[in-house]
Amino acid sequence: MATIDQKKQAHKLLLFLNNEKRRCTYKAFGEVLGIFQRSVSTQLLGEQHPYLSWVVNSKTGKPSNYEPQNLHPDLYTNEHIIRDEQELRALADHYWREQPNGL
Incomplete structure (x- = not known):
């Protein structure tokens, strides 16, 4: 079970x-x-929703078992897929440092 x-x-x-x-x-x-990684969907993401569809299978580039109507309309805007922890941390940290109120 995921922690708070x-x-x-x-x-x-x-x-x-x-x-x-x-x-x-x-x-x-x-x-x-x-x-x-196999626990991400069950412990954190839950039901299909466009907001959650940014987390994808490394081979297909799509969220696993999603119906087309549950995909975010902009899902394929950016071809690049973040594939490792270091890149995700670095990009997310940079993004949040640039936000006026952070989070």
Whole structure:
């Protein structure tokens, strides 16, 4: 079960991914949170929703088992997929440093 801190961090990462229109792999997302990649969907993401569709399978570039109507309309705007923990941390940290109120 995900901790409150992991859920807060997941929310922060999802805000970054949505606002910057960036995809990241389940692996990168899970590594930042200290959760095994296969547990990301069940412990943190839950039901399909466009807001959550930025976390994707590393091979397909798509969120696993998503219906087309649940994909964010801008999901494929940026071809680059964040694939590792260090890149996700660096980009998200830079994003939050640039925000007027942080989070």
